Amino acid sequence: MTRQPLRLAILEGERILAAAGVASPRTDAELIAAHVLGVERTRLPLVPLVDPPVVDAIGQLVTQRAKRIPLQHLLGWAQLGPVTLAVGPGVFVPRPETELLLDWGLRAIKTLSEPTVIDLCTGSGALALAVANARPDAVVYGVDNDAPALSWARRNADLRAQAGDTPITLYSGDVADPTLLTELDGRVDLVLCNPPYVPDHTVVPPEVADHDPPQAVFSGHDGLATIRHVVTLAARLLRPEGWMGIEHDDSQGKSVPALLSLRRVLSDVEDHADLAGRPRFVTARRRPL
Structure with a gap:
């Protein structure tokens, strides 16, 4: 041979x-x-x-x-920062640009001891598990309303716990539910979210159109349906001077910051670009009492 x-x-x-x-x-x-x-x-x-x-x-x-089957489905894994995640049909594949939101979030809680962090629309558990990996002292929650996605998140949480990372708590819940996580109202140091944000009927690559769950990609005619609920929920969960960071579409560099600026309890609204200079995620802070 x-x-x-x-x-x-x-x-x-x-x-x-x-x-x-x-x-x-x-x-x-x-x-x-x-x-x-x-x-x-x-x-x-x-x-x-x-x-x-x-x-x-x-x-x-x-x-x-x-x-055009996603490479991550063929390999069986995707990466977010230092964390390797099992992925496949039924769950959104984490993208490299989300590492920018992760890095920002870790800086936001750098000086805090035992911070409480919530990853809304957690999907595979990517952001929650990456935070737990970087901050073993953190109390981390991941929330999603999609059963297949949560099954992937639980699998990844078990794998990361076996690797020695701090366990996370996973919730099945909808960000539109006004009773979601009320026990944490005003107690959270950081809320991160990579929500569905693509406007309905947008043409997307085959890897997305044929393989990512539509409910993890599309969100109303303007792409803001889920983000509106996330802003309301995050504002309720954050402690005074707590931070939130939300990823968005590159066409929403003005509309998403405008949503946050309408909330009187929020300050320091700032949009952040990705490495290509495109608007990528927005951050804000809960005003002090």
């Missing part, structure tokens, strides 16, 4: 994925190769030659990816 250059298999994968319209063909081809080989992507240059079955396995996954 003649061994073959791994480089050629990756180049062929890149070619196929580029022709299929995949946004990052080289990266995806390399991640698929690393997955098949069971090595870190950065170590691929140390594997110059591979056996034909490895080339075949890479080719099979590339073929699936070319059908």
Whole structure:
């Protein structure tokens, strides 16, 4: 059995994925190769030659990816900061840009001891578990109203607890429910949320349209239906001088901050751009008493 250059298999994968319209063909081809080989992507240059079955396995996954099945579904995992999360059909796949909201949130509670943090619309549990990983002293809650998403979140919470992270508490609840988490009213240091925010009928990539749960993506004609409820809920939960951060669509850089500015109990409303300079998330603070 003649061994073959791994480089050629990756180049062929890149070619196929580029022709299929995949946004990052080289990266995806390399991640698929690393997955098949069971090595870190950065170590691929140390594997110059591979056996034909490895080339075949890479080719099979590339073929699936070319059908626009999310890479994370094929690999079985996604990353948010240092935390690896199990993902698949039925749950929203965390995006790298959400790390900006995570980083901001961790800075907001940097000086606090044993902060209470709530991740609304938690999905896979990504933000909640990333906070628990970074702040073992934090009391962290994750909330979602979707049963399949919560099952993924529970699986990830169990995996992270086995890895030694601080356990989190998961709630099944709707952010529109005025009785949700009333026992925490005025006691929360930080509320984070990556809600559904895409306006209905927006054309989205096949990975989103065919594989992300619609209820985790779309939210009314203007994309703000869920965010309106999140703002009301977060304002109720926050302690005086507590912080909130909400991710939003890049078309909502004015409309979402305007929603927060209408709430008299909130101050320091600020919108933040992603690494490409696009509006990405908004933050605000509960006014002191």
